[in-house]
Amino acid sequence: MMAPKLERFVSPGKGNGLRTTARIKRGELLFSEEPLACCVSSKVSRAVCHRCFTRPSAGLPCTRPSLHTTSDSETEGEGGQEKKGVVWEKHETLLRCSQCKMARYCGINCQKQAWPDHKRECKCLQSLLPRIPTDSVRLAARLIFSLLSPSKGSSEELYTLEEHESHLSSMSEQKKQGLLQLASMLELYLQQEAPNLAQEIPSLPPSCRDPLSLIAKVTCNCFTISDGELQEIGVGLYPSLSLLNHDCRPNCVMVFEGAKLQLRAIRDINPEEELSISYIETLSLTEDRQRQLEDQYHFTCHCQRCDSKDKEELMLIGEEATWQKLKEALPRLEGLKAESDWKTLLDSCSHLLSTVCGDVPDENLYKLRMTDMALDASIHLGHWEEALTYGERTLSVYRQYYPDPHPVHGVQLMRVGKLQHYLEHIEDALDTFKQAYQIMKITHGEDHPLTTDLLMKMEECHCEMGQRSSSSH
Template identity: 30%
Template structure:
């Protein structure tokens, strides 16, 4: 029997299928609902920084006494996580440096373990069961099929001792469901912390003009309105980064979620001209030159995304030194800058990458230089209350403070806070930490 969430109802949309809408009015920043994770996993890169069980970020976490790899706030958290951690604990000791399942494999193993012990509907399945989530298993291309097969091989290699694995077909379906419905848990600067499954939140459809935003309190998902909503309005989130023009967004949606968006923004393409702005020149730039540069830019972005998908940032640094990465950014910016305006989204993408690399190199002046070029166009091109904008203000604020520019730092923090109070709620831990940060200056 389907459960319910106060103020919401599930319905069947004639164009989108299963959907969610509000049954009462909600104001901007108001919490529509929150959901505990059905299952979740902390990223290996964040071990030692966050508690594996509650995702609390703090220093002085205690190690698991057996594997010495997992970290917890206290004994209570360690005991709470044991049902899931035991899937990995002995395997990590046995395989040592050869223990290397993907994050998806780790999450799927935990889902299977939970399903085995689950006797009734989970609190994260009030309006949709995990088994109801869309899989699109029949739409998976060869590349994704190979990735799924590699994840299945990882399940057998690293988890078969503690799990009775279902048949191959069911595993492929579950992996496809996780791929289409998994949520990336992020921190205040949008850095990846872990991955989770929230069946009720997965019911929400996509729009490039979203009505809500999903943020995280520990491992719980919180859905808040980013525009005023009236009874009957559909609850809509964005599945993708909304900076990019219509064709790019829909290519991403087709690749990852197997549909094309038909929201008002995709129909009107009202922001595409601003997003694809070219340099003003006395001799107008020919269309062919612009199209060729767009192709060049998309290729450069694909190369960076491929690097980002490398399992460990250390491997990136070994393969590509930070200087080489920065040179790659600067070369792309020089090439594109002959045609594109600085506010063009492909220029902004490369500047964002360059800002990150400068940060890793502790080149604070370089990071600020790129950040200052990014922040105004971001504010104009992203929808209101976008975390992509608040995260840039946060990063800039923290760099200004390190450069001993407190007034500029506090100004950036205030702009970040205005967005975060809507997206996270005024009492969120990130806001409390930011207020402390500001009070110290």
């Protein structure tokens, strides 16, 4: 769904862009679209439904101890997490495709609905077992399969696949070599179903018939699909939204509901003003943001935030010799997080954080990243009091770094609120949930499942406070 208030235009110095033809209020939904093609990321393929992109189990407490107790035997199996006889979020194991052994579904309905798209992919996956192609190869193949499927009606797009940039001419030789390997894998992967792209898919644009060009377009123009906690769960192609240019302090944000993408304004936008999003996580130094944008998207950012180096001094506040130790430790800690070695991660983070103490304030970028990792590890280990301590330390810092309503800030408040609620700090939880709601009603909209979940949490707090006051009289 494309709002009639949007139009394509040529953005000075940036090429194609998207702008508004009318005044937009912050919080307004500008665009909502299902992907042209999408796939679940390999690293979470066992935990996410390949049809509806929902994750059956979450890491945060969702219920109160008094609401539901259980015996130990009930909590066994994937997705069940038991603490003192309390069910956290218990779900059945995802159904696995018996043929390719990779695709998983949350129920029989999703499995049936997925089959028309999955049947070609299934044969290709089987042909390469036990190898699993990379996400970009699987996404490029899914794009081919969607074009092979006559049932797919072509929706009106502001930007066509043919117009998408491949950036091959501006790429380093090393990166091109990497893409050539992916293109070879794509050809091998498609042998079962589409051995000759040009002959089999006349609707495929000429510039996409070459596997290298196709894989380059896919890697440069795909979007990361994230879940309610803003963790990566997949990749998708949303052609019209490839028109949006980057800004390190954008006027719009994208959030997902399953694989469906929604674009919302986070500031009031004037007629003929360009719409912008951030292609990357903006909580990093200007030099690092610019390097990532050049490496990944092949342009140099000259936005106001980059030119002014906004908040740079705050990010590097504290004793440099001390915070350098935190910075140097981060790659190793990120490796532990990727391996889900939560115990070692938490021990390392808490040790490092205790050694820097007052020499490095909480606002320091590297200390904040480490505190966030300690929060994640504490949640995964079920150390709720410790998690809350780390979470509460981040909130005033997030407020400074995200002056505009931002999903990252809203989700962080919601996580901390859930911890406060579970640990029966009801008044604090209600206050935190209210702050989260003020952000998420703009970034996610009133009808998003995360926003409605937040309203339910606030209602629970009100009820519990009412019960407490009536029992004290």
